[in-house]
Amino acid sequence: MSYRPEKPALSPEGRSYALAANETPFGPLPKVARAIQEQIEGINRYPDNSGQALTAELAERFGLEPDGIALGCGSVGVAQQLITAVAEPGDEVLYAWPSFEAYPLLIRLAGAVPVAVPLREGVHDLAAMAEHLTDRTRLVFVCNPNNPTGTVVGRAELEEFLGRVPPGCLVVLDEAYHEYVRAEEVPDGLSLFPGRPHLVVLRTFSKAYGLAGLRIGYAAGHPEVIGTLRKAYLPYSAGSVAQAAAIAALRSGDEVARRTDIITAERTRLAAALDARGWRVPASEANFLWLPLGERATAFGAHCATAGVSVRAVAGAGVRVTLGLPADNDAFLAAAAAFPPA
Numbered sequence: 001m002s003y004r005p006e007k008p009a010l011s012p013e014g015r016s017y018a019l020a021a022n023e024t025p026f027g028p029l030p031k032v033a034r035a036i037q038e039q040i041e042g043i044n045r046y047p048d049n050s051g052q053a054l055t056a057e058l059a060e061r062f063g064l065e066p067d068g069i070a071l072g073c074g075s076v077g078v079a080q081q082l083i084t085a086v087a088e089p090g091d092e093v094l095y096a097w098p099s100f101e102a103y104p105l106l107i108r109l110a111g112a113v114p115v116a117v118p119l120r121e122g123v124h125d126l127a128a129m130a131e132h133l134t135d136r137t138r139l140v141f142v143c144n145p146n147n148p149t150g151t152v153v154g155r156a157e158l159e160e161f162l163g164r165v166p167p168g169c170l171v172v173l174d175e176a177y178h179e180y181v182r183a184e185e186v187p188d189g190l191s192l193f194p195g196r197p198h199l200v201v202l203r204t205f206s207k208a209y210g211l212a213g214l215r216i217g218y219a220a221g222h223p224e225v226i227g228t229l230r231k232a233y234l235p236y237s238a239g240s241v242a243q244a245a246a247i248a249a250l251r252s253g254d255e256v257a258r259r260t261d262i263i264t265a266e267r268t269r270l271a272a273a274l275d276a277r278g279w280r281v282p283a284s285e286a287n288f289l290w291l292p293l294g295e296r297a298t299a300f301g302a303h304c305a306t307a308g309v310s311v312r313a314v315a316g317a318g319v320r321v322t323l324g325l326p327a328d329n330d331a332f333l334a335a336a337a338a339f340p341p342a
């Protein structure tokens with residue numbers, strides 16, 4: 001995964017459009033900016049290692065038990081804690097591909113064995129994933145909506161899959177883009193807990209809430225699993241500014257909804273515009289679109305960069321473009337229109 005800093009693409013006019021990392025294009029939420037300002041006073045003090053205030057806020061807001069919530073340094077940090085806590089070297093961790101690039105990286109870091117199951121027509125192939133479960137499988141990631149394709153699995157298929165995974169194997173439902181979902185068939189992972197102690201839901205403040213630079217996310221699940229997860233917590237890795245900002249972000253629901261509505265409207269507009277020009281774009285429930293360009297992906301990414309538009313090209317597979325403000329998306333559309341046909 002390219003976590004290396006990339007030079008932003010620049011157009012000949014010196015313009016730059018950051019559509020590569022699925023960030024929100026909006027600046028800090030007003031309440032978040034104030035909360036961060038207030039935190040400066042106490043910056044010489046350590047953060048609350050148990051994250052009590054944020055945990056309580058999450059519990060109340062989502063109807064969860066506080067001991068069913070674990071905070072971490074981004075949801076990537078929480079995912080790493082999970083893998084470290086449950087997988088021994090040689091154990092297998094299952095995930096779809098292409099999916100979130102951090103999964104294989106984190107699995108290898110823990111000394112576990114990554115097992116990738118190809119998407120089927122751009123969608124998680126849960127039946128094939130169930131067939132790949134072995135007695136060494138400790139964990140299965142299901143990214144819903146999936147990064148980089150934006151595609152989703154519905155409630156019925158997900159529930160059936162959860163029923164096929166044995167109790168000794170955790171299912172980690174990564175809902176990093178939950179706030180952008182508008183399709184009714186997509187379940188809220190938090191509603192699936194009753195009777196399923198092996199389900200863990202990952203959420204983040206990095207995407208719709210706009211706190212990618214602060215590094216805070218969380219897992220929700222059965223208190224026993226969450227207790228194990230907390231033991232793998234790197235002390236103080238959820239900082240005080242991040243915790244306070246996350247609380248303020250949760251209290252900014254109306255503004256977050258207004259912003260995600262703008263992005264989902266852009267999703268509809270851009271998908272239609274691409275479709276009208278003959279691009280095949282799978283239906284996305286996230287803040288990005290996926291162009292399955294296959295062998296032309298890298299060339300398309302380089303072409304966009306010359307127009308100042310940074311996108312994420314996955315070599316040999318496709319290109320993911322984050323939905324930005326209308327002007328950003330128009331710059332992308334213009335670049336795409338100028339890409340020479342095959």
Ligand SMILES: *Cc1c(COP(=O)(O)O)cnc(C)c1O
Nearest residue numbers: 074075076100147176204206217
């Ligand atoms: C962006 C993203 C995350 C968020 O990672 P953070 O560490 O919380 O910034 C998690 N999962 C997926 C699939 C993502 O795309």
